[in-house]
Amino acid sequence: MGLFTFINDAGAKVFGIGKTLVTKTLDVRAKEKVATESELDRREEAAARNLEETISDLRLQVENLHVFIDLNIALVSGKAYDQSTREKVVLVIGNTAGIALVDDQMSVEHVEPEAQFHTVERGDTLGKIAKHYYGNAMKYAEIFEANQPMLTDPDKIYPGKVLRIPNLN
Numbered sequence: 001m002g003l004f005t006f007i008n009d010a011g012a013k014v015f016g017i018g019k020t021l022v023t024k025t026l027d028v029r030a031k032e033k034v035a036t037e038s039e040l041d042r043r044e045e046a047a048a049r050n051l052e053e054t055i056s057d058l059r060l061q062v063e064n065l066h067v068f069i070d071l072n073i074a075l076v077s078g079k080a081y082d083q084s085t086r087e088k089v090v091l092v093i094g095n096t097a098g099i100a101l102v103d104d105q106m107s108v109e110h111v112e113p114e115a116q117f118h119t120v121e122r123g124d125t126l127g128k129i130a131k132h133y134y135g136n137a138m139k140y141a142e143i144f145e146a147n148q149p150m151l152t153d154p155d156k157i158y159p160g161k162v163l164r165i166p167n168l169n
Contacts, residue, residue, distance in 0.1 A: 004102045006094035007119070007160040044069040051093055058092065058149050060085050062106065067093065072100040082110040084146070087164050091117075092150060095161055115146065116165040126154050133165050142166060 048067040051074070055065060061081035068075045074093045080086035086106050094102045118129055126140035134142075144154040146166040151157070 002104060004090055004094055004104065004117070004162075006100055006102065006162060044071075047096075047098075048074070051096065055089055055092055058088075060088055060092070062086075062089060063109075065089075069099070072098055073103065074099050074101070075103040075105060077105040079107050079109055081108075083108050083112040083114060084164075084166075087115050087117075088147075088150065091147070091162055091164060095150070113167045115167060118163050118165050120157050120159050120161045120163060122159045124157065124159075126157065129163070129165070134168060139168070142168060 048069045051067045051069075052065055055062065055067075062078040062085065065078040066076070076089060076093055080089060086104070086108050089106065090102050090104050093099055116133065118133070120129075126143050127137035130139040130143055131137040140154060143163060143165060144151055146164045151163075157163070
């Protein structure tokens with residue numbers, strides 16, 4: 001699929017990366033004694049393993065899944081079961097605070113049409129998004145289902161989060 005851009009400071013802040021990591025990296029490169037390069041590498045490796053574990057916990061089927069993080073860029077490889085799984089993996093990684101770019105190098109076992117992506121803006125609802133893409137606000141359930149298990153409630157979306165918008169044709 002290629003490269004996907006995300007809002008660096010949006011998303012889940014649970015993997016020990018984000019502003020703190022970027023700030024520390026910049027400080028290290030400026031030769032300040034905030035953190036060593038090896039400490040940053042360990043944090044990035046731990047964050048990558050946590051993302052792999054999260055993807056597994058979400059039961060997203062990817063053979064030989066590998067995530068590599070360098071600063072705010074994540075590279076993901078492996079063989080996804082289908083296009084939907086591939087897109088969800090990209091979104092799990094990209095919707096993590098501290099990740100600004102996902103380089104998707106995955107292949108797909110069962111090919112299907114690619115979905116569109118939508119970055120949630122202030123005031124968006126799934127109904128409003130469905131109206132925009134499908135012309136029918138009541139099709140919000142399709143968007144909700146396409147983003148499960150990452151979304152647990154159709155009313156809990158936030159600005160900066162990127163959603164899958166499946167092709168209904």
